[in-house]
Each structure stands twice: as C-alpha cells, then as structure tokens.
Amino acid sequence: MHNYPEPSILVAIDCIIFGFDGKDIKLLLIKRNFEPEKGKWSLMGGFLDKEEGLSEGASRILYNLTGLKDIYVEQLETFGCVVRDPVQRTVSVVFFALIQIEDHDTEAVKSHNASWISLECRPRLIFDHEEMVRLAIEHLKYKAALHPIGFELLPERFTIPQLQKLYEAIYNIPIDRRNFSRKLLSTGLLIDTGQKNNNGATKKATLYRLDSIRYKEKFHSFWNFMPDSMKQA
Template sequence: MIKYSNQTRILVAVDCIILGFDGKDYKLLMVQRGFAPEKEKWSLMGGFLQPRESLDEAAVRILKQLTGLENVYLEQMHTFSSPNRDPVERVVGVVYMALIDIEKYERQINDDFHARWFLMKELPQLIFDHEEMVQMALNRLRYKAALHPILFELLPEKFTLPQLQALYEGLFDTKIDKRNFTRKLLSSKILTKKEEKDKSSSKKGAYFYSINEAIYRDNGQAMLNLIPRNEIPAATE
C-alpha cells in the first residue's frame, strides 16, 4: 500500500451539536465523556472518524451510538483545527449541528452515556473547545433564522402567534415588541389563520395559525424584518 512519506498522521474527530426546543425553552443535548482525559465530564457527542467512513457517516454513527438518536438531519458547520485543542495529541474536530423538536425525538434517547438535555442558560462546563463550538452554532442558527423561517420546523401543525414569538425570543434571547412582530409576520402572508382558538391560557384565547407552504418556500427573506437588526449576528464561515 502506497503512503505519503514524511507526513504526520492526524486524528479527525466528529462532534455533534444537537439543539432542541421543547415548546418553551431551547436546550442542548450532551453526554458524559466515556474515556480520559476529562472522563465523565459533560461533552458534545463526539468520536473519531474511522478509515472506511465519510464524515457524514461518522456523524450519524456517533450520534446514534452515544444517544440513540437517528434520522436526524445533521449539517456540517465548521472545522476546528487549533494544534492544542486536544491535550493528548493532534486532533482536528469537524462539527455537525441539528435543531430538533425535543418531544418528537425524546423516546429515541437512551441512557448508555447519560444523554441529558440542559437549558441553554444553565449549561455545565464543557470539555476542550466545545463551548466555542456551541457559541458558533448559536450564532449560525440566529443568522439563518433571521433570514429564513427555519424555526417554523419546530412548531406543531397549528400554533398561536404567542407561541411563535416565544420561539424567536428564546433563540435570540431578547424581547420582541408584540405589535410590531404580529404586524410584520401577518404582512408576510406566510401564515394562514384558523377559525379555532387556543383557550388553554386565557378565556379570550388566541387564534391558531398554520404555515402557508407555498409562501414559506418562496418568501423566506420576509423573516428578516421580524428580528431587530442589532440582534442579528454576522454570518460565520
């Protein structure tokens, strides 16, 4: 077998960032690391690329092995290559991310590595450069959510405007003016109003809405106006 001469072999790790929404709060899924260094400390779902698999295949395998989750759409986000990011040896880290509805996937999660959801505002200390990875993922998601209605994927088939506003306020960690939010949202024509109301929170109730699929696909840029411009992070590579 021919090999390149005089070259140092470098390990490639794959880390999965799984952000979830439970209908009220955003959370991060983590596991307890199963080996040294930092054994039993909280970590993203990570493992090493094997000789006969692609990065995409490795991400799917690692996520399933450590959490039980499968059929999750994972998007490759960034490569972390600082020479000293792992104290043992040179490891290049390739990060994948996904945003999921927690309720939809909750039954899949196993306890082999103590997989657990943490509130984004109450995260424990993470190993290595995983905090930097998570922050980049949040910025990437905020940027994309400001331009396209990707957060709608977390909503049930019918939902109220207060539920939708909570979805955006939670991600951007900010309060959004209710009147402006409602006016801009309805003017985008992306929603279809239902006749029925949700009266679980008040006697008056709030009308249910559903997504207008055609406009959802073609008019995503209208979502930019929902978020104050000073809250939109710059695009990241």
C-alpha cells in the first residue's frame, strides 16, 4: 500500500496568459499545428521535464512563447480528470500569467502560431482548456478586487485612466473616475513620474509608476476596488 508504484500518469503544464491592450482583456492562445487536435485552439502548454520543478516548467513555457522573464505567474489549479486527455492519462498544472502586451516577442508568438484573442470572441478550446480559462477569469476578478495585480498588465509607466479602463474591462462595469482616482492615490503605491502621456487626444494624463517596495509590502493587504454593488456577485 505504501510502496512506490510505477509512474503511469503524465504531468503537464498549461499556461493562461492575460494581456490588456488598453481596451480589452486578451488571452494568448495557440492554433495547434501539431497533434493531437491539430488545427484547433488551445492554451500553451507542455510536459513537465524530469529535471525541472513546476514553476520552472511554467517559466520555460512562458519564455518560449513570449520571450519574457520575470513576469507575474501564479499557480492556479491542477486538473486531473481521468478522461481529460484522450490519448494518455495526464494531470495538468495550470498557471496564470499576466503580461504587458507590448513587451512580448512577436516573432516567438508567430512561430508558435499564437495570437491575442479577446475574451468575448475566443474560439472553443480543446480538452478542458475552456474550464481552465473560466476559472482563470474568475480568479482574475477575485484577485484584482483585493490585490493590486492589475498593474502587472500595464506598462511600467501608466496613467490612472488607463488603470481604470483595465478595471472596467475586468469587471465589465463603469467605475466613477473621481472615486477610483482618490482610492488609488490614497494607497500611496503610485509615484508621480512628473511626466505626462502624449497619446491622449485631449488633456495629457499624469504618468505614474509603481512603488515596488511598498507594493511588495502591501501585497497581502486587502484592497477593494470593486464597488460595493458588485460584492453580491
């Protein structure tokens, strides 16, 4: 009973990669040019290497696809239904990544046949990847309400209206500009860079950057950017 059995189950990693283009939350998905399920859409994934840990594996896969290191990655959940992969019993550890969409290596993405797809128009995904994505979206909503992870989706220097648009995209609700701004500045996490952005068609907005030290200290403090009306959902 307590002996070690022969390994018979594969261990895989799948990555859910969120980005924000200033308007919509997008997912980095691949159109598979390999078997199984060739031609269909799926998350980026791979099998766990014998000589790597789970987070190393996730970093490797994310690096291969995006060319990025040091991005925000969290382990989300492990999926292990007996029938989830019809070819071979596989347990998949799902990771959740947030990246700044401008920074990614477009060549690497192209070579993997991947594209940024907005959440609403995403195609049907293979296996249980659809369920993984649903869980990740829930997690994003849940976590962004309490922790300042929203910053991970924006460039280093960003404006408050940008951040607001991000939160509006996550929760799909309008947020009051003035209250949002005040709530945000009161955290003391934003540093005024003194610069203004120039892409806006009207008044230039102040560019802030994150106070990384305080950000790490305060990460576990419970924020609440959701209006109370959403708390019921």
